[in-house]
Amino acid sequence: MGSYFKFIAKKLLLALLTIFAISVFAFLIVHLMPGDPVRVMLGAEADEAAVEAMRIQLHMDRPLVTQYLIWIGNIFKGEFGKSLVLNLSIRSLIAERLPVTLSLTVPAMVISIVFGILIGIVCATHRGSFIDQLLTVLMTTMNGVPVFWIGIMLMYLLGVNWKILPLMGYVSPKADFADYVKHAILPVFIMCFGPMSSIARQVRTNMLDVINQDYIRTATAYGLPVSKIRYKYALKNVLIPVITLIALQIRSIVGGSLLAEQVFSIAGISRLITMSVMNNDFLTVQALVLVISTFVVVANLLLDIAYGFVDPRIRLTGGK
C-alpha cells in the first residue's frame, strides 16, 4: 500500500503545481493584453481620471509580483472582484451559474460514458456485422457534426415544428424536475456528441485488442462460457484505459457546454465566459479560467487516484 500513497502524494503535488501555473496564466491575461487593459475595460470614452482611479483600485500601479499576491490572496478569501460589464460580484455570479452548468454537464458526462462503453462493446463483439458498421458510421459522423448546428436543427424540428420540447431556457431541477428534464434533453444530447463517440471508438479498439490476447484464448480453450470471458475477464482490461480517456473528455465537455449554453440561451458559467470574452471583461475571464481549470485539474486528479487504485501497475510506473 506504501507505493499507492507515494503515487497519490506525487499526483497531488503535480496537481497543486499545475493549479499554481494556471493561476499565473490567468493572472497574466490582463497584462498580456496589447494596449492598456484598464482603458480597454472602461471603453475609449472614459476620462483619464477614471482610468487612473481604476488602475489604483486594481493595484495596477504596484509591481507585478505584488499584484499577483494580492490577487491570489483575495481569491483564497473568496473575493474575485467585480464584473465590469454586469456590475455584479464575480463570486455571486459563479455561485449562481455554476450549479446550472453542472446540472447539464454531469448528466452529459454520465450518459456519454455509459452509452459510449455499451456501443463500443456491442461493436467489438459484433465486429464487421451490419450493426457494427452502422454504429461506427454513426460515431464518425457524430465527431464531424457541428454540434451548435445540430442543436439548432433539433430545436427547430422538436420545438418549432412538432412542439414536443420547449424552445430554450433552463429550469432548475430543484424547482420542477419534470420541466428540468424537458429543458435539459437537447443541451445534454448535443454535449454528448464528442465524448460519446470518442469513448465508443476507444472501447471498440481496446476490446478487439484484448479479445485477441493469449489469456482470453486460453480461457476460451478451457471452455469457459463466452459471456463470462467477455464481461468478467476481458472487460476489466478494456475499461481501465478508458479512465484516462474520460479525463480527457472532461476537458472537452467544457467546449460542448460553451455551445449548448449559447444555443439554448442558458445562463450558466460557459455563457458567462463567452459574454466576458466578447466584452473584454478581463477580471471575469481571469476568475473563470482559474475556477474552471482548477475544477478540471481536481477531477483529473480524482480519476488518476482511481486509476492507480484499480490498476496497481500504474502506481509503479506513474501512469506513463
Place this chain on the structure above:
Amino acid sequence: MTKRSIKVQSFLKTFFGRGFIVYAAALIALMFILFAIFADVLSKYDPNEIDLMQSLALPSSEHIFGCDLHGRDVFARILYGARISMLISVFSCIVGAIIGMLLGLVAGYREGFIGTLIMRYVDLQLAIPPMLFTIIIGMLAGHNMFGLVFALSFGMLPGFIRLMYGLVLSLKQNDYIVALKFARIPTWKIILGHLLPNAFPTMLVTFTMNLGSTIMLESTLSFLGIGIQQPTASWGSMVSDGYSYIFTRPFLAFVPGICILLLVLSFNILGDSLRDAIDPRLKGKL
C-alpha cells in the same frame, strides 16, 4: 512496371480501399476547394453587398439559397465562406505544425532542461480546457483574422509537440542514428537527412486529420461571435445569423451547417484513408 509505379498503385488501392465513402469524400472536398478558388467566378453577387429590397428573400432562380437579413446572397456567402474557412484552417495548421514539430524535435532530441521545459509547458496548456484556451488566446490576440489564426495554431501545438517528441525519442534509439552520431555527422544533417524524413509520413497524416477539426473549431468560434467578425462571410457566423430567423427562414441556418458537416466529414474520412495508405500500423494510434 517500375518499383515506383507499383508503390503508387498499392497506395491508391489502400487509399480508396473503403470504396464509395472515400470517393464521395474526395469529390466533396474537391468541390469545396473549387468553390473556394473560383468563388468570384461562380457567383455574380458580392458576398457583402447589402440589398435591402432582397432582405430575407426566399430561394429563387436568382438567389438559389435565398438572401439573409441584409439582402446578401446566401450562395455567394457560402462560396466566400468556403474560401475563408479553408484559408484560415490550412494556414493555422501549417503554422501550428511547423512550430509544434520544431519544439517537439528540440524536446525529443536534446531532452535535458529545454526538453523538460517544453514538455511541462505542453502539460500545462493541456490542463486548461482546449476550447477555453483557444478563446482566451483569440481574445488576447484581438478579434480579427490574425488573432484567429494565432489562437487556432497555438491551440493545436500540444498535439504536434507530443507526437514529434515521441517519434524523435523512438527514432533516435535506432542503431543507424547512433552510428551516424559516432561517425560525427553534424546534428543538423542527422535531423534533416534522417529524423525528419522518417517522421514525415506520420506528421502528414496528423496534419490532414487536423484540417477537419480546425475547420470545425474555426466555425465554432465564429458561431460564438469570437472568430471572424462581420461582415466577412464565415459558415459559423452564418449559422448564428440564420438562427435568429429560425421560425420563418430555417434554411438560413441549415445551409451553412450542412456545408461545415460535409467538409469536416470528408476531410476526416480522407485523413483516415491517408493514414491507412501511408502506414497501416498507425491505425488506432492516430
